Amino acid sequence: MSSPRAILHADLDAFYASVEQRDDPALAGRPVIVGGGVVLAASYEARAAGVRGGMGGARAYRLCPDAIVVPPRWSAYVEASRAVRAVFEAAAPEVEPVSIDEAFLDVTGLDRLGRSPSAIGRALRLDVRREVGLPLSVGGASTRMLAKIACGAGKPDGLLALAPDDELPFLRARPVGAVPGIGPATVERLDAHGIRTVADIAAWSEEVLVAWFGGHGGRRLHAVAHNLDRTPVRSGRRRRSFGAQAAMGRGPHGSAAIDARLVGLADRVTRRMRTAGRAGRTITVRVRLGDYTAITRARTLPLRTAESAVVLAVARALLAEERALLRRRGVTLVGIAVSALEADDAPLQLALPLDGEEAAGTVRDPRAVDTAVDAVLERFGSGSVTRGVLVGSPGSEGSWPDPDERGPDRG
């Protein structure tokens, strides 16, 4: 028997309409329809009047005469979608976007790190609201199918993460039409056999269902009723690196000032990595010099790390090798990125430090400090804990190397 999975389905509510309401305060709280000829999206206010996506414009107008119709702004939706995806990817090791406004997240095993599916769901909703300004609904369950159903049940702007014992009762109580993939035609065919809820499907054996609905259809209905769905969450494009950078005003900056930035960057990058349950082996330092040309230096470690102290030590060593250059030409920006990522929840074979970087007596518990700091930040927000050297330093820090990989916890 394999251990149960934890899957979240995250879906932006009335996505296009929500973006319009966000960007034009005059639309907030009012029925909004995106798209003229055919309704591409309707705000919840318009939906209350019966307007649905895919509906003809004329019919929508009859249902909701005071709706405000706006043309779609695709670039705004794409940008919002990308920002939301960055939030997802910082929160879960495996994210599979299924459309512009929804994604599955596999958060299996993260509860061991103190992050339950419902806690992650809450954080996602909060972060998307705060960072992107959009309402998000999240459903959580042990299968993709049930997570999606739960998400739908929690809408709008809701969260429903099912506990293992609640899954089957919840599922069985759903009308068959709530199951993804069961459309109006199937609903009608089921109704002909007196089947209206998922519990009605579960009342019949697989053989009977196959006899009524054919091999494929019958087996699928049986699987639905018993929540049998092993479809994995697969991210086509996995995040390849975690990075952050800090711009520094035109110098001159002493090495202590640069080092203070490195400390903060190492903390921030590794905190995001730990949040996402990832660790990496390649540490890259990027420095923009006084004349705005940039240099990068990288080192690959034998073992993956998500530890602040390790990343910092490597970053310092890389910069130390360029000390003369940095002093001569000045520094206007420093950045740290960690790549060659692996999941951090797999057991890790430790190795003897044969290259002499660490003597036996100095092997410390590398996670103790980091996880304690993480716990405080989670509870009280990212401003509540600051390392000594960072007190009083300006916060002009941004993400690097890929702005589209910006995490939710910057600044």
Added chain:
Amino acid sequence: MKLHTAAQDLLGHLQSLSRIASGRLANPTLSGVQIAATGDGIELRATDLQVGLRIKLEGDVERPGTVVLPARLLLDITRQAPGPRVTLELRTEEQDVEVTAGSAVFHLRTLRGEDFPPLPEPSGAAGVDVSAAAFVATTAKVVRSAAKDDTRPLLACVLVRAEGEVLTMVATDSYRLSEKKTTLESPLEGSFEANVPARVMQELERLVPASGAESLTVARGENQVLFTVGEHVLSSRLVDGTFPQYRSLIPETFDHELRVSTSELREVVSRVSLLAQKAAALSLAFSEGELVVSAQTQDVGEAREALPVPFHGEAFAIGFNPEYLRDGLDTIDGDEVLLRLTSPIRPGLLQTTDDQGFLYLIMPIRLNS
């Protein structure tokens, strides 16, 4: 060239030679075994350019000559030879060798003899004689800790140091480290230190009992080390670089020191390891008076077994690669093993309870708890 020999002798030697001969090199002749028949006798040779092996073969030389034949194929033919004697004869016209064994006749095309490199000759003078039994026993204690792959060539070596009356060998793949110091019965005349590829050491482990030799001679040159075992000469290029400074990595003190029955722990570990597949870790959970060994493999199952141990203090669990732990326990010679541990992320040490000059340091697998 024409010679007659016993199939059994030829087979034994070809097994060693075919481990050295390599079909993966650009020069196809190196997949072969060179057979040199002279008035002095018969010598078989194989090399992969890093390691070379020369073995004397008992037999009758009817006509001297030298040929190179595919090692693997000749081995397979010899293994299935229907009679006790084998005859090899070069047929110059046909450029092949006729192998006759009982009623079976084979014709093997020869490999290009001129592409077979000369192997180093034992110089005789500079060698140090070491007890073959002590050398092999010391090797057996450490060689499994050497790295199996060549990504860091020094880690695929055994550090061999002989001085005075102490023979020291060390091997580490960075996940575990074995050190064995053997006190010799009589002091050595001369000394040497060399990083010897582990596979050369393993070959010596096989050659020594097969040859029945009581001592072996080690001659370390600038780039080569030569081992002479009876009539066999095994040569190896030395690996460049300095063996890792490992001494400082062995902690001097540990928080926990337990004496545990070696056989009992070995059996428990072996049983529970059955459910530690796909690189899963073995968990050793210590609590007051008890050790619980457990393992689980996703989609396969779990196993656990408890045994009483004299543990006191705060409970903790440490993970180990089951193979590394088994290797360590297998090399412990004694009823009890001394298990020395500090924390789940610090190296553990396996030792014998009496001083046998042996230690096995093992790095944990960091578990998720």
